[in-house]
Amino acid sequence: xxxxxxxxxxxxxxxxxxxxxxxxxxxxxxxxxxxxxxxxxxxxxxxxxxxxxxxxxxxxxxxxxxxxxxxxxxxxxxxxxxxxxxxxxxxxxxxxxxxxxxxxxxxxxxxxxxxxxxxxxxxxxxxxxxxxxxxxxxxxxxxxxxxxxxxxxxxxxxxxxxxxxxxxxxxxxxxxxxxxxxxxxxxxxxxxxxxxxxxxxxxxxxxxxxxxxxxxxxxxxxxxxxxxxxxxxxxxxxxxxxxxxxxxxxxxxxxxxxxxxxxxxxxxxxxxxxxxxxxxxxxxxxxxxxxxxxxxxxxxxxxxxxxxxxxxxxxxxxxxxxxxxxxxxxxxxxxxxxxxxxxxxxxxxxxxxxxxxxxxxxxxxxxxxxxxxxxxxxxxxxxxxxxxxxxxxxxxxxxxxxxxxxxxxxxxxxxxxxxxxxxxxxxxxxxxxxxxxxxxxxxxxxxxxxxxxxxxxxxxxxxxxxxxxxxxxxxxxxxxxxxxxxxxxxxxxxxxxxxxxxxxxxxxx
Numbered sequence: 408x409x410x411x412x413x414x415x416x417x418x419x420x421x422x423x424x425x426x427x428x429x430x431x432x433x434x435x436x437x438x439x440x441x442x443x444x445x446x447x448x449x450x451x452x453x454x455x456x457x458x459x460x461x462x463x464x465x466x467x468x469x470x471x472x473x474x475x476x477x478x479x480x481x482x483x484x485x486x487x488x489x490x491x492x493x494x495x496x497x498x499x500x501x502x503x504x505x506x507x508x509x510x511x512x513x514x515x516x517x518x519x520x521x522x523x524x525x526x527x528x529x530x531x532x533x534x535x536x537x538x539x540x541x542x543x544x545x546x547x548x549x550x551x552x553x554x555x556x557x558x559x560x561x562x563x564x565x566x567x568x569x570x571x572x573x574x575x576x577x578x579x580x581x582x583x584x585x586x587x588x589x590x591x592x593x594x595x596x597x598x599x600x601x602x603x604x605x606x607x608x609x610x611x612x613x614x615x616x617x618x619x620x621x622x623x624x625x626x627x628x629x630x631x632x633x634x635x636x637x638x639x640x641x642x643x644x645x646x647x648x649x650x651x652x653x654x655x656x657x658x659x660x661x662x663x664x665x666x667x668x669x670x671x672x673x674x675x676x677x678x679x680x681x682x683x684x685x686x687x688x689x690x691x692x693x694x695x696x697x698x699x700x701x702x703x704x705x706x707x708x709x710x711x712x713x714x715x716x717x718x719x720x721x722x723x724x725x726x727x728x729x730x731x732x733x734x735x736x737x738x739x740x741x742x743x744x745x746x747x748x749x750x751x752x753x754x755x756x757x758x759x760x761x762x763x764x765x766x767x768x769x770x771x772x773x774x775x776x777x778x779x780x781x782x783x784x785x786x787x788x789x790x791x792x793x794x795x796x797x798x799x800x801x802x803x804x805x806x807x808x809x810x811x812x813x814x815x816x817x818x819x820x821x822x823x824x825x826x827x828x829x830x831x832x833x834x835x836x837x838x839x840x841x842x843x844x845x846x847x848x849x850x851x852x853x854x855x856x857x858x859x860x861x862x863x864x865x866x867x868x869x870x871x872x873x874x875x876x877x878x879x880x881x882x883x884x885x886x887x888x889x890x891x892x893x894x895x896x897x898x899x900x901x902x903x904x905x906x907x908x909x910x911x912x913x914x915x916x
Contacts, residue, residue: 410633411616416640419616420555424563426611427506428551431543432567434513434604435486436574438540439698440727442479442533445582445594454591457526473836480831481530485516485537487824490545490817492538497813501621502550505542505813506612513539514605521598536601537824543608544800545820549813552804553618554638557871561741561801568737568796572730579724586720620809620872623655654873658809670815676808677879678815680888684864685803685819688750691856692799693826695757696849697791699834700726700784708781722781729785733792745868746798746805747889750860753794758853760787761846768843805867805875865892 414422445451452458458475489509497505516536523529548564555563581600585593619638622631635648670682708719741749763783770776800820807815837845865888867875878895882888 411637412614415637417559419638419640420559420563422611423551423554423615424566427608427615428547428563428566429570430604430607430611431506431510431547432570433574433577434601434608435540435544436571436576436727436730437578437604438482438536438574438601439571440575440578441582441597442482445597448582448586448593450589450591451594454524454594455526455529473832476832476835478530478533480828482533482537482540483824483827483831485534486541486544487537487821487828489538489541489543490820490824491541493542493545493817493820494814497546497549497817498621498624498811501625502546502553502618502813503612503615505546506550507609509539509542509546510605510608510612511539512542514602514609515539517599517601517605521595521602523598539605541820541824544823545817546813547608548800548804549816550618552801552872553620553812554616554634556638557869557874558742560805560872561746561868562738564801564804565737565741565797566734567800568792568798569731569734571796572727572734572792576724576727576730579720579727583720583724620655620812623652624659624810628652654871655809658873658876670811670818675880676876677882677888678808678811680882680885681806681808681879682811682815682818685806685815686822687859688799688802688806688864689819689823690826691750691754691859692795693823693830694849694852694856695754695791695795696761696830696846696852697788697796698827698830699837699845699849700788726785726788729788730792730796733789734797736789736793737797740793741798741801742868745866746802747860747864747866749794749798750802750864751857753790753798754853754856754860756790756794757787758850758857760784760790761850761853765843765846765850768846802864802867805872808876808879809872862886862889865889867892869897 411419412422458471458478489512493505496508500508513536516532516534516539519528519532520536523532548567552560552564577600578597581597582594585597616634616637617630619631619634622628622634632648632652635651639648671679673679708714708722714722737749760783764780764787767776767780767783803819804812804816807819834845863885865878865882867878870878874895874897878888878892881891881895
């Protein structure tokens with residue numbers, strides 16, 4: 408049988424995108440929205456009365472809301488530890504093995520959640536499910552960015568926003584459809600869907616190629632060369648492949664070792680600078696406020712905007728349908744507009760939308776104002792996915808040096824999950840206490856992000872991952888990397904001035 412299912416070039420890249428990245432990220436989006444859609448189902452509340460706000464005594468409602476927030480957030484906590492576990496594992500075992508481990512972990516969590524009969528089992532299943540999701544989210548973008556050509560990397564990896572929205576949309580539509588059924592099947596069937604998605608990821612991870620950059624780092628040059636040939640769909644004698652191998656080796660030679668403590672050092676490749684940027688862009692993604700709405704769309708529409716249950720569920724599902732439009736916009740504009748413009752534009756649009764949601768939501772007795780708030784929730788989501796939703800995970804992988812890419816991305820995704828835990832914990836309490844004022848906080852945070860991205864985030868569009876190294880090598884402070892990226896010509900070739908022995912290119916260690 409031909410390697411990689413007989414696919415080469417762009418077709419192999421497409422199979423990697425649809426066979427691994429898509430089901431991985433769809434499962435993350437699905438898991439995030441799933442519980443928010445079943446929290447108010449009678450069968451679910453009956454099975455787990457500990458988090459049933461509707462049945463709680465008046466004096467217990469605040470405590471029950473806090474417990475409910477914890478159960479939702481516990482998935483994010485598992486995701487945080489799953490992502491942080493990739494610090495070291497991704498570079499030790501390789502991208503494929505970590506994806507396999509993460510998909511099996513997520514599968515186990517989904518099975519436990521589907522079969523949960525006790526509150527304790529529900530909590531344990533949410534943690535294990537989060538561990539798997541966190542590992543997938545931390546690893547699959549790194550793997551895809553390392554096997555994608557520079558001109559397609561942005562579109563490939565930025566599709567994360569589209570797939571996450573697709574997963575959330577599927578979750579909410581499944582929740583809505585099953586809400587009309589009787590008994591526990593109304594929530595157990597939706598909980599079982601991640602089992603299928605995990606099996607798809609596991610199956611494709613077994614047959615698709617390892618990251619050639621990771622193989623080069625491990626000295627497995629011949630294997631890396633054959634994968635690069637398959638990805639480029641060129642003959643063995645193609646000089647471009649040898650040049651690419653040498654560029655990667657030059658970057659590794661300049662970086663030195665790959666110890667964990669290097670994250671806290673600057674060095675010639677400005678490692679700590681890049682680690683901070685990667686973590687910051689993922690933190691910004693959470694601080695836009697999208698998870699405050701995603702986890703609690705039904706609650707917001709029912710409680711805050713005072714809509715009935717059926718209309719709330721329909722609107723929550725349509726809300727995620729907007730992700731497909733926003734994600735498509737991101738995929739088709741990310742190379743032309745670049746990462747910086749999309750991030751700055753998204754932050755500006757998010758800030759305005761959140762401010763208007765707060766202003767309109769402050770008039771609960773005005774039906775027109777409440778309908779206007781719903782409209783701007785939809786507009787916010789479109790702008791978010793077109794910018795931060797697709798760009799942030801891509802940027803975090805691009806900005807990290809090869810020898811610490813999995814480690815830094817694990818740290819960045821771990822930061823994303825960490826803030827997710829906080830937001831999911833405080834959202835139900837905040838909505839119940841400060842109500843519409845909660846959205847003013849996110850309006851202000853988005854305004855601050857615009858300034859930070861403008862001054863600190865260099866453009867990486869259209870550059871090879873080795874050219875991104877050059878931007879930081881030539882930077883002398885956190886303030887001039889943006890300027891260096893603007894003046895540095897694209898497609899310079901290998902990193903100049905670094906000698907790499909020729910025999911290390913020709914053979915395997």
